[in-house]
Amino acid sequence: MIGPLGTLLAVLALIIFFFGIRIVRPTHRGTVERLGKYKRLAEPGFNWIIPVIDHIYLINVTEQMVDAQPQEIITNDNLNARVDAQIYFRVKSDEESIKNAQYNVQNYQVQIVNLARTTLRNIIGTLTLKSANSERNKINTELLTILGKETKDWGMDIVRAELKEIDPPKDVQETMNKVVKAENEKVAALDFANAV
Known part of the structure; x- marks a missing residue:
């Protein structure tokens, strides 16, 4: 027969057991730390940790996207271009x-954004505005290659990098629109003259 002390211990053990249950979703992995030191990897499914002593940190292993945030970049022809890109990555x-993702880099999403912005400045700074607009695939490939090399020790794959926009300054855009409009009017006038 279990006495009051045995019942109390059984209830206490049950409470500790339930407070230690952690469910890791298939889209995540976790690092379990015991008293601040790495202990093991938490795989998807049921995981049990010792409450208060162990702590679990979850890391998303699905493909994620970060926006490199628009920035002004001076092109090789001394024009300010507004450039924005998106970076797709996943933690292995x-x-x-x-x-590596947990301990080798602090806040890898912010670091990827900063690295992408710096890399874009380096790449686009060597191009004219016209060539930057016409060579987007080349820029995307170069950005992807450089980001892949720089982040290889972070435990992740850079899946793709895509330029969202390369916009010239407003006054340059207006001038470009006027040139295109004048060329279109010239073609229309030539067509009209040839038709008559």
Whole structure:
């Protein structure tokens, strides 16, 4: 027969057990730290940790997107272009990569944005505005390659990098529109003259 002390211990053990349950979704992996030191990888499914002593940090392993945020970049022909890009990445799901993403870089999403912005300044700064607009695929490929090399120790794959926009300053845009309009009017006048 279980006495009051046995019942109390059983209830206490049950409470500790339930407070230690952690469910990791298939889209995540976790690092379990015991008293601040890495202990193990938490795989998807049921995981149990010792309450108060252990702590679990979840890391998303699905493809994610960060916006490199619009910035003004001076092109090779001394024009300010407003440039924006999106970077798609995913943290690899193996234990070493999860540890690298957690411990080798602080806030990897912010670091990817900063690295992408710096890389874009370096790439587009060597191009004219016209060539930057016409060579978007080349810029995307170069950005992807550089980001992949720089983030290889972070435990992640840069899946793709895409320029969203390369916009010239407003006054340059207006001038470009006037040139296009004048060329269209010239073609229309030539067509009209040839028709008569």
